[in-house]
Amino acid sequence: MLSFRLFPEQDTLGALNLYSTRPAAFGRDSRAAGEVFAARAALALRAAREHDRIQGMTAQLHASRRQAGCRCHVDVTSVGRSRGSWQASIDNVTVSDL
Secondary structure (H helix, E strand, O other): OEEEEEOOOOOOOEEEEEOOOOOOOOOHHHHHHHHHHHHHHHHHHHHHHHHHHHHHHHHHHHHHHHHHOOOEEEEEEEEEEEOOEEEEEEEEEEEOOO
8 A cells, every 4th residue: 555645735635545456566656656646636636625715705705795785797717826825816897887
């Protein structure tokens, strides 16, 4: 068995476990490939979580605007990292005549 911790930075998102029926099936190349795959998988998991979080925040924003009677349209166009934190870029904000 060969295991890799999935962590894009400090927090652990899970583990990648590789199994084989052969004894000593995993060598140096397997470990190197597993490390690369685990690092990419951790980044993909984190990006998926951030995407879900931003989609939820966008839905909350729309609900709040509707409750307040504001007729607006907001598009979240990009998500990226800046100075160690995730940020969303909000473009194309349109407010109709009130």
